Amino acid sequence: MTNILLGYQPLFDLFLLHLGMAYSQWLVLRAGVFSLATAGLAAVGAYTGGILVVSLGFPAPVALLLAGLAGGIVALGLSIPLARLRGVYQAIATVAFIQIVLSLNIYASGLTGGPQGLNGIPKTVGTVTLLIAGILTVYLMYTITNSRLGRAFDAIRQNEAVAASLGVSIVRHQTLAFIISGALAGVYGALEAFHSYALAPSQFGFTFLISILAYVVLGGRNTIIGPIVGTAILLLLPEIARPLAEARMLVYGLLLILVINYLPHGIADTLIERARARRLSARLAKSDSVATTATRN
Amino acid sequence: MLDIADLEVRYDGIVALRGVSLTVGAGEVVALIGPNGAGKSTLINTISGLVSAASGTIHVGGEDFTHLRPWTISAKGVLQVPEGRQVFSDMTVLENLQLGATALRGRPSDLDVKDVFELFPILQERSTQLAGSLSGGQQQMLAIGRALMGAPKLLLLDEPSLGLAPVVISQVFAALRTLKEKGMTILLIEQNATLALDLSNRAYILDQGRIVLSGNSADLAADEGVVAHYLGVDAEV
Secondary structure (H helix, E strand, O other): OHHHHHHOHHHHHHHHHHHHHHHHHHHHHHOOOOOOOHHHHHHHHHHHHHHHHHOOOOOHHHHHHHHHHHHHHHHHHHHHHHOOOOOHHHHHHHHHHHHHHHHHHHHOHHHHOHHHOEOOOOOOOOHHHHHHHHHHHHHHHHHHHOOHHHHHHHHHHHOHHHHHHOOOOHHHHHHHHHHHHHHHHHHHHHHHHHHOOOEOOOOOOHHHHHHHHHHHHHHOOOOOHHHHHHHHHHHHHHHHOHHHHHHHHHHHHHHHHHHHHHOOOOHHHHHHHHHHHHHHHHHHHHHHHHHHHHHHO | OEEEEEEEEEEOOEEEEEEEEEEEOOOOEEEEEOOOOOOHHHHHHHHOOOOOOOEEEEEEOOEEOOOOOHHHHHHOOEEEEOOOOOOOOOOEHHHHHHHHHHHHOOOOOOOOHHHHHHHOHHHHHOOOOEHHHOOHHHHHHHHHHHHHOOOOOEEEEEOOOOOOOHHHHHHHHHHHHHHHHOOOOEEEEEOOHHHHHHHOOEEEEEEOOEEEEEEEHHHHHHOHHHHHHHOHHHHHO
């Protein structure tokens, strides 16, 4: 029994790492920013952490914090041009940003190891650290969701003009969402670096970007549970159905098409909405019958 | 309170407002009436900063508001109840109201959720329900309540009667009358001219982007020429 569980430990680690990235993506979407920059910001964090530890001999925990800071600062810089763009243009701009980061990883070979990647990173992060990070991340997201800040994000996403006319500063809130998302991506990038001995320049490329986006779209964009469901399903599916592992991207694509068509708000969100609607109609039916009884009496 | 001078607004070259001048005194209810496409919503959205003015000025309480951002304008107490309610349907009634308090930004308010519930008791009954599940009239009440939570010194109402059943319209207007009696300064846009003239002290008639008439509401309502020309719906009845 223990052996079977141990066999799945690397997969569980991967799940936790990707879950953090998924929340970074989830948070910006929640605030109505159509940014795909998480992959690029994760690369910034991963290389910052890796270089600090390998070349400069920083202790891993300090490097982790600095990686988060680097992700947040780069996100802040990126938010300035992004605030002038909307919708699909934000997506295009952030994809361009990812390309720039990936090119830098290759061309700045003195710093990043270039095409060979950054090797010899001591492995300091295991399942326990990732689990703690995961719990803290979910807690942070939960706190944001249930605060004034979360409501302001929701308002902006649902109707930017009305939110603005109610006193919600669009620029300030979207910048804040972007910085938190960037810091999160930076931290998880560094966690990945400290977990896997080496970084490859293409690791945070297009495939990674699509995977992260797929977790959020498939699981749900508006509830906390969404990214957990999406990441779990998309990571576990190829493992459970082994023959599918080769065709992972194909499976992602098919699943996304199915979900967008039949569960447009993602698996978790759609199910929660349906449960809520059922509860409401049950309550209304009950109050109606009470009213009828009352009239009869 | 509100002073608009010679305001001109264009959308991609098409002129929506031409030299509009208008004032609303403190504690006054002013109606802005006119046909579809006259520029009524454009005017309110320009005051709110959602649309920018090509020329002219907007002053509120003596302060220049012409080029402020929308969230700054609402933070200074000029709040809009948008056309078509626009409540946040995924949030509960209470959350919608709490969001309305964002505009306070430290300004004192003598009004809280309890007062909104007193004005619209149905909202208290539905406070934990999602706003999207409310009827149109309840959503309109919520939209008004949400704006009140931001302690407006000037309340802009865009077509509060739109798409509502007559009995619900009279409930909404009864609440507006209560606000008027409490001294709220209101600029009201309405297509239903009879209702608007009945509630307001003064009125402006906007047609094709120009103010074509203004005066005391009672005088305008009594003027047969005005009724026949600009308030056609009522003249036919």
